[in-house]
Amino acid sequence: MLYDFSFQNPTRIHFGKSALNKLPQELNEYGPNVLLVYGKASIKKIGLYDQVMDILKACNKNVVELAGINANPRYTQLLEGARLVRDHKIDLILAVGGGSVIDCAKGIACAAYAEGDVWQRYYVNQESVTNQVVPVGSILTMAGTGSEMNSGSVITNEAENLKIGRVYPLALVTPRFSILNPEYTYSVPKYQMVSGIFDVFSHLMEQYFSGNDECTSDYLLEGLMLSLISASRKALIDPKDYEARSNIMWCATMGLNKILAVSKTQDWEVHMIEHQLGAYTDCAHGIGLAIISPAYYRYIFRDGLHKFVRYAKHIWGVEDHGQGDEAIALEGIARLEAFIQELGIPATLREVGATEEMLPLIANSTELGGGYKQLNQDDILIILKTCF
Amino acid sequence: MLYDFSFQNPTRIHFGKSALNKLPQELNEYGPNVLLVYGKASIKKIGLYDQVMDILKACNKNVVELAGINANPRYTQLLEGARLVRDHKIDLILAVGGGSVIDCAKGIACAAYAEGDVWQRYYVNQESVTNQVVPVGSILTMAGTGSEMNSGSVITNEAENLKIGRVYPLALVTPRFSILNPEYTYSVPKYQMVSGIFDVFSHLMEQYFSGNDECTSDYLLEGLMLSLISASRKALIDPKDYEARSNIMWCATMGLNKILAVSKTQDWEVHMIEHQLGAYTDCAHGIGLAIISPAYYRYIFRDGLHKFVRYAKHIWGVEDHGQGDEAIALEGIARLEAFIQELGIPATLREVGATEEMLPLIANSTELGGGYKQLNQDDILIILKTCF
Numbered sequence: 001m002l003y004d005f006s007f008q009n010p011t012r013i014h015f016g017k018s019a020l021n022k023l024p025q026e027l028n029e030y031g032p033n034v035l036l037v038y039g040k041a042s043i044k045k046i047g048l049y050d051q052v053m054d055i056l057k058a059c060n061k062n063v064v065e066l067a068g069i070n071a072n073p074r075y076t077q078l079l080e081g082a083r084l085v086r087d088h089k090i091d092l093i094l095a096v097g098g099g100s101v102i103d104c105a106k107g108i109a110c111a112a113y114a115e116g117d118v119w120q121r122y123y124v125n126q127e128s129v130t131n132q133v134v135p136v137g138s139i140l141t142m143a144g145t146g147s148e149m150n151s152g153s154v155i156t157n158e159a160e161n162l163k164i165g166r167v168y169p170l171a172l173v174t175p176r177f178s179i180l181n182p183e184y185t186y187s188v189p190k191y192q193m194v195s196g197i198f199d200v201f202s203h204l205m206e207q208y209f210s211g212n213d214e215c216t217s218d219y220l221l222e223g224l225m226l227s228l229i230s231a232s233r234k235a236l237i238d239p240k241d242y243e244a245r246s247n248i249m250w251c252a253t254m255g256l257n258k259i260l261a262v263s264k265t266q267d268w269e270v271h272m273i274e275h276q277l278g279a280y281t282d283c284a285h286g287i288g289l290a291i292i293s294p295a296y297y298r299y300i301f302r303d304g305l306h307k308f309v310r311y312a313k314h315i316w317g318v319e320d321h322g323q324g325d326e327a328i329a330l331e332g333i334a335r336l337e338a339f340i341q342e343l344g345i346p347a348t349l350r351e352v353g354a355t356e357e358m359l360p361l362i363a364n365s366t367e368l369g370g371g372y373k374q375l376n377q378d379d380i381l382i383i384l385k386t387c388f
Numbered sequence: 389m390l391y392d393f394s395f396q397n398p399t400r401i402h403f404g405k406s407a408l409n410k411l412p413q414e415l416n417e418y419g420p421n422v423l424l425v426y427g428k429a430s431i432k433k434i435g436l437y438d439q440v441m442d443i444l445k446a447c448n449k450n451v452v453e454l455a456g457i458n459a460n461p462r463y464t465q466l467l468e469g470a471r472l473v474r475d476h477k478i479d480l481i482l483a484v485g486g487g488s489v490i491d492c493a494k495g496i497a498c499a500a501y502a503e504g505d506v507w508q509r510y511y512v513n514q515e516s517v518t519n520q521v522v523p524v525g526s527i528l529t530m531a532g533t534g535s536e537m538n539s540g541s542v543i544t545n546e547a548e549n550l551k552i553g554r555v556y557p558l559a560l561v562t563p564r565f566s567i568l569n570p571e572y573t574y575s576v577p578k579y580q581m582v583s584g585i586f587d588v589f590s591h592l593m594e595q596y597f598s599g600n601d602e603c604t605s606d607y608l609l610e611g612l613m614l615s616l617i618s619a620s621r622k623a624l625i626d627p628k629d630y631e632a633r634s635n636i637m638w639c640a641t642m643g644l645n646k647i648l649a650v651s652k653t654q655d656w657e658v659h660m661i662e663h664q665l666g667a668y669t670d671c672a673h674g675i676g677l678a679i680i681s682p683a684y685y686r687y688i689f690r691d692g693l694h695k696f697v698r699y700a701k702h703i704w705g706v707e708d709h710g711q712g713d714e715a716i717a718l719e720g721i722a723r724l725e726a727f728i729q730e731l732g733i734p735a736t737l738r739e740v741g742a743t744e745e746m747l748p749l750i751a752n753s754t755e756l757g758g759g760y761k762q763l764n765q766d767d768i769l770i771i772l773k774t775c776f
């Protein structure tokens with residue numbers, strides 16, 4: 001069955017080596033006050049900070065800065081940004097960085113003119129946003145989250161040890177424009193690069209492993225997985241292979257701009273578990289996903305056997321020698337695990353700082369859901385122990 | 389190489405059995421005067437005309453009608469629509485029908501407040517549109533052209549025996565909203581259904597057969613081709629298979645909303661030839677494309693051999709037994725031809741009303757271009773004779 005859906009994604013993408021040249025025409029559409037949001041030193045190291053500041057100055061913008069956004073952006077940073085927006089009557093929030101920075105910018109955009117406890121209202125309770133929202137634009141420096149062309153925002157509340165994702169209405173906080181130059185990703189350390197790659201791969205699998213239908217979205221997701229695998233292998237050999245890095249960047253954007261999710265029920269439980277792993281260990285998001293995924297899929301595959309068989313054959317080229325569907329499906333998951341190893345990602349939670357004591361805390365704080373199989377807290381604990 | 393690109397597609401899609409329920413909220417965004425554009429009797433036969441009129445009435449709209457749009461929409465019809473827009477101060481042009489009706493609506497939207505000879509200015513000379521443009525919305529009843537989510541408009545000038553396509557700037561005439569209910573396509577006669585299917589297939593191939601790069605768009609186009617082949621075979625057996633018809637409809641939209649065209653140079657010469665075939669014979673668009681395609685691809689495949697080998701293997705499952713790349717590529721084109729036969733589409737131009745005398749006229753009036761091979765008028769005549 002194909003399910004009814006509505007879809008719109010209005011983000012304007014400027015992609016390629018010359019993409020930054022489009023920034024002035026985008027800036028023209030907004031008032032003079034810009035909040036520049038970015039992370040640690042990396043955008044200064046690659047010279048992007050100076051380039052962007054020069055353009056902002058040439059466009060007569062008044063720039064207020066919010067620097068130092070964490071890989072897991074913090075609620076305190078969101079509040080600080082919201083205050084700056086109000087104090088300086090900001091017309092545009094310009095996020096320069098990876099998904100964390102853009103996620104934080106979206107949170108700021110919604111929080112600036114909100115009343116009451118934003119964490120409770122917009123993240124815990126997922127209330128509708130009715131207050132004024134400030135426009136967001138982005139300049140992307142790391143491929144992974146897809147935040148540059150969607151309305152998701154994942155924020156960590158350190159005081160409460162909670163990392164919660166929120167998908168705002170698309171038209172509200174999806175970046176009005178996003179500038180994607182694959183060259184900006186050259187300087188991303190290998191560990192962060194493979195973390196981003198696996199984040200994308202997980203997005204594709206979590207959309208794919210849902211539904212019993214034969215749906216056009218499944219075929220498109222398969223195409224994107226194949227492109228990502230091929231490009232990743234090239235980028236591992238030469239991180240400055242423009243073709244490889246540009247394909248990875250576009251796979252990331254297409255992988256979560258929701259156009260390949262139409263009519264899919266989707267899973268996202270791996271993300272839910274990782275969010276809590278991240279809240280307890282601050283480990284890189286994609287690395288956490290990669291550690292959890294094989295254990296998760298081995299735990300649930302029998303409930304979506306037909307799809308895991310298709311995945312094994314179409315994505316990993318597993319051949320049918322009469323070994324039976326379960327064996328084919330398991331061989332597909334084994335190939336996924338081999339790919340994770342090829343990326344140089346650790347295989348266990350203890351390697352990213354989790355302790356045995358944390359496992360029940362992570363399991364008990366994970367939001368429940370699932371695709372082919374609805375999980376409870378005990379199921380999650382078993383999965384965590386399997387990959388500990 | 390991936391080429392730099394900018395992309396934005398703001399159309400809001402409402403898809404599925406309940407999609408028409410979204411019409412009132414869309415209508416709310418426009419003033420009271422609506423120009424309803426449609427084709428022959430089919431929307432009345434399936435009851436859609438009455439449903440739409442009831443909603444328009446309930447939303448207090450003043451409706452002006454322009455009926456009888458041809459399968460190859462005529463310039464005279466565009467001018468008539470433009471006059472109605474001016475005379476009735478139209479706020480929204482609502483196209484109800486297939487791609488022809490939507491293409492015509494876009495032309496009307498741009499022509500209404502244009503000065504001078506619109507045919508010469510906007511179609512022959514492809515001048516920029518600077519005048520006011522009236523918003524367009526669509527309710528789709530036939531899958532094929534993708535016009536519901538792009539800014540293309542193909543118009544036939546009967547007096548001049550010319551059929552010219554125009555891609556307007558995306559933000560200008562792309563439908564603001566499009567309502568896609570696959571059930572509306574159930575009553576499309578089989579000949580029109582397979583014409584639409586092959587139109588989509590040709591869109592995918594004409595984007596795919598270009599560039600030497602390994603590009604994410606190629607993988608996505610392959611996914612869409614595989615989905616379309618699978619769904620088409622099911623629709624041939626049971627035209628009321630909702631899953632099949634809904635996948636075909638979404639393949640059509642995704643196939644030409646340009647998101648899978650990013651960084652592809654694209655070909656479109658098969659479309660250019662067919663446009664002139666259509667101008668001389670009025671044959672169904674997709675049928676013409678299907679007749680021309682095998683002859684065209686056999687003529688050019690050596691210039692893009694690597695891609696035709698990939699196509700043969702990935703799309704048609706041709707196995708490599710050491711027969712050589714040319715043999716593999718030709719086997720892929722033979723499988724395409726077999727698929728066209730499976731769809732029940734005639735194999736020769738004479739079966740759709742072309743005469744031998746027409747061939748040089750069609751060849752000499754075809755716009756020149758091409759993907760892997762740049763063609764001249766003689767090349768086109770050879771191709772036409774091959775499939776005559």
